[in-house]
Amino acid sequence: MYEFLSSHKRHDIVDMQEIFNEKKNEILKENQEIESIIIPMYKKKMDNIAGKISTSTAKFDELEIEAEKHRKLWHREVDNNFNKVDSMIKFTRENYLTSLKSHQSKYKNHIPDLMQTVDQNKEILKTDKVSDVNNYKSKLTEYRDIPADIDVKVPSLNTNTVQGRELSIELGEYKATLTQTSLSSLTERVSLYLSMRELLEKPRVIATIPTGIQPLCQVACVGKDEAWVSGGFGIIRRVDIHGSLQEPVSAEFVLSPYEISVTRQGELIHIDSFNGTVNIVRDGRTEVLITPPQGWTPGGLCCTRSGNILVNVKSKRQNKILRYQGKILRQEIYKDEHRNIIFKEGHCVLNLTENNNGDICVSYLNAGIVIVVDKTGRVRFKYDGTPARREKPFSPRLIVTDSMSHIIVTDNNNTCLHILDQNGQFLKCVDNCRLNKPIVWIVREGCG
Template sequence: MDPRAQDVLLCDLCETDPLQYLCEHCDINLCTNCVSKHLSDSSKKHKIAPYHLHRKFTPKFSKCLKHADKDCELYCESCHIPVCSTCISSGKHKGHDISDILEKLGSKKQRIEKDLEELEKKIYPRYTEISSAVQTEKAEAQTNYGKLATTADQQGEVWHREVTDIVNKRKADIVETKTKHLSLLDKQADEITHRMTEINQAILEMKNILDTNDISLTSTYKSRNNEFNKLPPTIKVTLPSLSTPTINTEKLNEMFGLLTSLSVTTVKPLLAEPRLTAAIDTGYEYLHSVSCLSEDQVWTCGDNKTMKLLNLQSKLLTSIKTKSGNTPIDIAVTQDGYLVYTDSWNNTVNLIKNKKIQTVIRLQGWRPRNVCCTTGNDLLVTMTSDDLKQSKVVRYSGSTETQSIQFDDQGRPLYSSGGIKYLSENRNLDICVADWDASAVVVVNQSGKLRFRYTGHPSNTEQSFYPYGITTDSQSHILTADRYNHRIHILDQDGQFLRYIHCDLERPVGLCVDIKDNLFVAEWGTVKVKKIQYL
């Protein structure tokens, strides 16, 4: 029998169940079931609180392994073990940081209580939501696959005996696809259930530590909350469909319709709290832009003519000066890994390949501002007229202009007349522009038709919104730098606000994401590039 079971305190009312609560006014200990019974006495005032917040602390010191007659009343911070006074006086821990074991126990218990609260109130409920969503999706999948089967039956009745073999074949395809789909969902549900079980076990272990005051258990406690905070990715499945063409007996198999394949996309949830994972010192006086070459290498440009390639340890890997000696306005990295920069002073867009600079675009009457590279390896360039009265976005394939976006369907300008206009192409091929002077993110579709304008969080009426840098990720999120409010806005592909990223940012300007959706933020004044994990 576990000797700790002898220490279980029972409810003062039923005297059978372990106590969980305390009525502070009545000074009576209660189990969960007896709380409502006690509160039913309305003749008295009651205040119910968790018992563990009020119980008296009676320390149970562990015996020293070296000196059996001594209690371990101290803690060696250097060795991370409880020790007795004789151990200290023996000189074995000379020069080590020594603290009182009760102080150490107190800080450990505070961490456990914090972790426990986070697990119970934040992490576990989110797993519950995900689990519920998976079960709902499974039910919807069952319904939809049933509808597909019914459609196949109805077509089979119309086509009679000539199409019987095809009907059976299609139904078999449906069953096979359904099996794959449900197998994917079952696998995800099993993974979530397993993780929930682990969390429940961790909760029970922490509660046990808190209830027993066992110093040995407490001192060896290691938090797993960071592990549990990494929520499992969900999968997004595009359901197959069955087409119903007109009957043609000469082409029965082709015209009956084919079942589309199962399309599975991994959906990455947003982290509850974004994490800063690296900070790169760039060495500029002021920093303007950042563009990812890889997960650990970024190109930067600032207030001088030199563009720098840096790693996460702030080591300078390569530096290149502009062809004209002017300060570049913006930079971008092509799909092939080459650097592109805009030079507003001589109206050019330039490509750097093998450290050689080639002018690929030379403008007349217009000044290039910001630039991005598309998934199709085109260049999108924002530009303003020489008189600063017009702005537009132009697409280039190589040096050839293939598209110009300037007005909406009513002939009104889409963008403000001048100023900074960082831009990015979304995964759905929308073109997203952070229009500083208009205090708006302006999003048009691939053909240049206006989809929406985002002018800041609807509930925020006190702080001005001036979007600066902008980027998009694999989930088609739109991220834009709110420079003077020191934060990043995350929107979905339809312009709905999802959340802010703060991470102690200071005047964020340029943004980019790498292939793993890590966010890189260029800070104007600190001249640091911060790497942030938010998915």
């Protein structure tokens, strides 16, 4: 019996208990390595990345602060130059006017003496006294020596503006120039050329993503592979690039679905028009983030790259844009530098997006225009759709920007997209890639 267990047709027989023990030892060693080496390594990597995130965030915050500091310095330098120009104008004005008035006084002071001489000569002409006539002394030579005219020329103010390159101002012998140069101009030109070439090619559909929502109203991207989508009946869902639902059905909300955006942390924020608030969704729970001032209701919505939130608020027929940092109101935008109202009266909300340079791009259906203001609220330009030469009136709806700072706005009347550069120059229209009521197709990018 023993010989049978030990070998079989010259093959070694291994004890099952031994195999069992060896397997258990192998599993034990694997577990020990995972617990003692691999998991700590993963945690260390995770901590390293967390440290890098924290450090990078702090450095980017410092960059923003530094840039803002230099913005103020540049503005101060420009103001200093114009203050010098103003001082020169005032100084030259006073000197020139003083000189002219001095010469005017000279002429004025001579006139009474001349008139007195004329009167005296008239009396002499009337008299028959020989002595008076013989004693007369002519002053004509003196009077003919009229003070010379003063040649005063008001200096001209010359300016030169090459947008994006140079600003200069010149008054008399004073000249100030602000020049923009680029160390990577060749790279930028190549990048711009490739971008423009790609932009001018025929557009094509690269993906169709099913959402299960009809009608689809807005899309707010979360990274590259997921997005929040909103639609009719107050439905909001999170889907991936294949259309698969990434959030449970309980994440659907009964509210006004038309305005959604995503924070830098990938959290959904949306307008609750019923309660008049801006809400945020965290871990599947909805919280009130912003309550606008009393009498104002929220409309358009946009998260900025700096972490601020831009909210369009309405009061009756008036519109404003409010900038919030968390729950704190930091800025109101509704008047231009001349104290004129930027956004005319109307019932429609303002659709908002932020460009890479910090400009706030506004699609304003009430006036049928796109308005772009800078961070301070100064109006940079307006676009009314005229350069596109479409058949029907321009009807701007949703608006976004891309990585090249192009501004893309939907035109519902003409079923197309208008594409502008960041300075408002019209580039082209897109109307031949199966668009159907593009108000429901445009994608609003998330921040982050």
